Amino acid sequence: MLHAAVLILLAHVVNTEEITELPGTQHMEINFKHYSGYFQVSDTHHLHYWFVESQNDAMKDPLIFWFNGGPGCSSLDGLLNEMGPYVIGDDGKTLHHNPHAWNQMASIVYIESPAGVGYSYSTNGIIKTDDNQTAQENYVAIKEFFKAFPNFRNNSVYIMGESYGGVYVPTLTVLVIRGLAEFPMNLKGIALGNGYVSEVLNIDTSIQFAYSHGLVDEKTWNELQNRCCHGCINTCELTNVQKIFQFIWSGNLNPYDLYRDCISNPELNKARIRVMKFGLTEPAKKKKSLKSVLTYLKPINSFSADAPCMNDSAMIRYMNNAEVRRALHIPENLPKWDVCSDEISTTYEKIYGDMAPFVKEIIKAGVRVLLYYGDTDMACNFIMGQQFSASLNLPRKRRKEPWMFDSQIAGFKTEYKGLTFLTVRGAGHMAPQWRAPQMHYVIQQFIKSF
Numbered sequence: 001m002l003h004a005a006v007l008i009l010l011a012h013v014v015n016t017e018e019i020t021e022l023p024g025t026q027h028m029e030i031n032f033k034h035y036s037g038y039f040q041v042s043d044t045h046h047l048h049y050w051f052v053e054s055q056n057d058a059m060k061d062p063l064i065f066w067f068n069g070g071p072g073c074s075s076l077d078g079l080l081n082e083m084g085p086y087v088i089g090d091d092g093k094t095l096h097h098n099p100h101a102w103n104q105m106a107s108i109v110y111i112e113s114p115a116g117v118g119y120s121y122s123t124n125g126i127i128k129t130d131d132n133q134t135a136q137e138n139y140v141a142i143k144e145f146f147k148a149f150p151n152f153r154n155n156s157v158y159i160m161g162e163s164y165g166g167v168y169v170p171t172l173t174v175l176v177i178r179g180l181a182e183f184p185m186n187l188k189g190i191a192l193g194n195g196y197v198s199e200v201l202n203i204d205t206s207i208q209f210a211y212s213h214g215l216v217d218e219k220t221w222n223e224l225q226n227r228c229c230h231g232c233i234n235t236c237e238l239t240n241v242q243k244i245f246q247f248i249w250s251g252n253l254n255p256y257d258l259y260r261d262c263i264s265n266p267e268l269n270k271a272r273i274r275v276m277k278f279g280l281t282e283p284a285k286k287k288k289s290l291k292s293v294l295t296y297l298k299p300i301n302s303f304s305a306d307a308p309c310m311n312d313s314a315m316i317r318y319m320n321n322a323e324v325r326r327a328l329h330i331p332e333n334l335p336k337w338d339v340c341s342d343e344i345s346t347t348y349e350k351i352y353g354d355m356a357p358f359v360k361e362i363i364k365a366g367v368r369v370l371l372y373y374g375d376t377d378m379a380c381n382f383i384m385g386q387q388f389s390a391s392l393n394l395p396r397k398r399r400k401e402p403w404m405f406d407s408q409i410a411g412f413k414t415e416y417k418g419l420t421f422l423t424v425r426g427a428g429h430m431a432p433q434w435r436a437p438q439m440h441y442v443i444q445q446f447i448k449s450f
């Protein structure tokens with residue numbers, strides 16, 4: 001009995017291990033506690049987390065759980081490139097202070113999910129998963145967090161994510177809501193950044209986005225407008241649709257930000273671009289009619305990544321540094337870290353192609369929803385988010401109007417009962433990275449009731 005108690009105690013010590021010396025921060029003043037460890041979420045799956053406490057008042061400030069998408073990409077991309085307290089330097093060795101870090105106002109738990117992503121792992125090597133299993137294991141991870149860090153049980157909780165996090169977050173949040181009686185937590189809201197919330201709308205609006213940004217000629221647009229739009233994807237001239245998607249993903253344009261230049265070295269981001277191309281064009285299994293269309297489009301996934309457009313080499317170099325691995329308490333036997341996992345993306349089984357039922361249940365439970373979209377992203381474009389928000393048929397509180405930052409129009413927002421849809425002007429897929437001051441303001445206002 002005593003031995004068992006000691007093992008339980010040791011397990012919690014491991015799960016709450018503090019980062020004492022983080023390589024690359026010697027020149028920085030770290031005024032908050034940070035932790036890295038694992039949550040065991042099944043008999044074989046262990047999810048790696050990196051937890052940064054608030055720089056302000058950790059015991060009173062909100063608590064955010066953050067998930068990047070893919071499926072198959074690491075949430076540490078959010079930490080080290082977007083809104084974390086330290087961001088990667090170009091040398092892959094140095095971390096720099098982020099003046100717009102979200103942990104100035106909240107504590108944040110970054111979870112690498114599902115198992116097989118980043119430093120998360122499976123003891124039996126089986127990492128094939130789906131939307132339901134991922135949601136369930138993420139829910140277990142949240143419960144394990146509160147068991148390991150019980151002092152945060154009363155903090156306001158927000159669940160946020162990006163890209164395919166548009167599926168991760170709503171499916172997880174519904175489980176949290178349904179389990180509140182058994183496992184209470186102070187759940188306040190969710191936020192999705194350029195969220196993948198509807199596979200039908202993503203195809204339909206990608207065509208609209210391409211046309212409205214000068215990528216499609218008038219003849220093709222007229223044909224597509226008559227036969228493809230407004231949910232009639234199954235009547236499309238598939239050759240034209242394929243050409244548009246081919247151009248978006250392999251036409252030397254940056255799919256994450258139409259107006260941002262691509263880098264010239266295709267080796268620097270093969271993993272991310274392959275995962276994004278496959279993850280955002282592979283259909284959910286239950287949408288049979290749509291699946292036939294997307295099966296036709298599947299050759300897109302085999303196009304070479306001639307213009308990867310994002311340089312992840314510095315982050316990959318840092319995360320694979322032996323001293324960094326030791327500081328983060330990463331088991332020595334784990335393979336190298338990568339920002340995205342091909343194996344997860346190509347074996348992941350999508351079940352849900354429409355997040356509307358989940359978002360409606362979330363709003364009905366009194367949990368607030370923020371959908372923010374960088375308006376130059378082609379991967380998960382803002383028109384999808386705008387049409388998705390309107391399709392929920394929620395009472396509109398305020399019509400679409402500009403929101404301001406630093407005396408400039410920073411985007412546009414529409415407020416519904418329980419949901420705010422917001423665009424971020426001039427930002428792409430990673431709005432917190434490319435419009436950091438504006439997004440810091442948005443999240444600050446949201447957790448103070450936007």
